[in-house]
Amino acid sequence: MSTQELSKRGAVWLDALTYSAPLQAGYPPSVRVVDARLGEHPARFIAVVPDPDNAFPRARSGEVGLIEGWEIARAVREVIDADAGREDHDKRAIVAVIDVASQAYGRREEAYGIHQALAGAADAYASARLAGHPVIGLIVGRAMSGAFLAHGYQANRLIALADSQVMVHAMGKESAARVTLRSVADLEAFTARVPPMAYDIDNYASLGLLWKLLSVRNADAPNGADQSAVEKALQEAFDEIRADPSRGLGSRLGSAHRASSVTVRRKLREQWR
């Protein structure tokens, strides 16, 4: 079993971007929900953070587990419901502050349907987006696998920090190395040549899934300039989403590395009738 230092990035960035606004009451310690502002616009910020005292023993290191999945869904749906009768331009922004190293692995998790809990979260974010809420995903650390599918991958726009600890992938390096019978070093060398398999954020950015990749001085402890850069990017993402008539994920299809994804869609459309 691997032991990772519990990441504080989600909590740090949530606190910074909300100017230490108080946490919304009623949520478990692992799901931090803060109503604050994105520029002049009201926005709800959501982060999943480690809770070493989590009631579920397999979700004590920041994993997205059963409770986390459904509580993320509740936090998002509260916003959808509250703004349900409002005009499009009054639909509040939702910012997923993302540092999730994995989903929770365990017997209880499978027994009680963790796949369904993560679906609840993904559903809420997707529904918010379809209802006209600008949903932004800000990747400040790990964005892995099922955890990322639940918390952030349904965003209109994705922003990531350009930092060596920022990583998006379907399977952690240690697990992937075991599964493919390689050493971690060999895996890193091999995957560096296959862009969708690579672990570094620059290769991920080449896939065209990110709206912006931001350089910051210190991703673990952002200074004033770092924070301003991120706030500016969030604001620009918000403005672009508001101006975009599409509420889908089509903006992710621009990279040359996704040419086949575009070809498939074009051919399907040609052959559909």
Add this chain to the structure above:
Amino acid sequence: MDTQALLERQSFIELDARSRAKQLLDAGTFSELLDPFERVRSPWLARQGIVTQADDGTVVARGELDGQPAVVLAIDAGFQGGSMGEVSAAKIAGSLELAAEDNRNGIPMRAVILFETGGVRLQEANLGLAAIAEIHAAIVDLRRYQPVIGITAGPIGCYGGMSIAAGLCSYLIATREARLGLNGPTVIEQEAGIAEFDSRARPMIWSFTGGEQRHRTGLVDVYAADDAGAIRAAVIERFRAGRPEACRSECVAGFLQRLAEVDPEAQVTPQQAAAIYSKGFRS
């Protein structure tokens, strides 16, 4: 079941993806889009010395179901464990997107997804994962207009990011042989230890994630025999039932209520899970 009926029964599990799609659609209406002869393959496998399959493991079958326009997206269990690569997943997401668009233009296109998949294809990692996110988005979109029905029959079942997709469907149909779970047994054992999850303990695995238990715990809507005719009948019946009042993935308060009844310190048994979840999630 008498001998005659037993002999006439057509196993759904034994059919390949193409044949499953043909069986589900109304007779004579099957037509395949992006068929293997189009050769839209994975652009990522050859450089890794992996032989590609011409349809990349997903069959897009257009036709009619119960007289209504339909698309069946059948994942092939044989190729790379049904795993989702850039192309195989794009065929699903793209088809669901077109189906939603059809509905916005007054055409009642509905979709059935045949989940035989381990989730993301590791050899395409981030493109597989991103495409699965697009499948999720498209299911939530299309679901507003028509039920989206998922079927998992075996031999692979439904895992990984695609189990989340299954959780987003309006209705799910599963057989006894199928399993529906987020994490593969080997990965759980590696991460959590053998006492938590023994990946070789097949009865234990099915007792928690098999089709029968998932139905008992309300995570699957129809528990079907391995019979192509019965499964097609179940699909038609669910489409006729129309969209559910609330999809399972929308029942947030209900699930949180049920989970509040769980003692997380104690290890779970299938009976306990069934006792709690059988109360339902509509709060």
Add this chain to the structure above:
Amino acid sequence: METIVLEFPAGQPAPGRALAGVVASGDLEVLLEANGSPRTVVNITTSVDGMGRVWEAVLERIFGDGTLPAAKIEINDSGATPAVVRMRIGQVLEQLATTGGA
């Protein structure tokens, strides 16, 4: 991974297309289309290296006498035995015979 191309004499163009198999471990996929000239060309991509002679022998037995319809055949192989190769090619030829192709 290896690619092998083999050619055989053949008769009239195949009456259509046919498809059989999957690229699963121990199996192969066979795609068949008509060929205009009286030859059958087989393009093999296989995960098992060094079996060129075996492929030649197996396919020579099937196509060598030149009486089968002229076709462009694509084979994507994941370590099938000669028996499985013969089975899948047999399925594809049978499809041509019974339905006149896909």
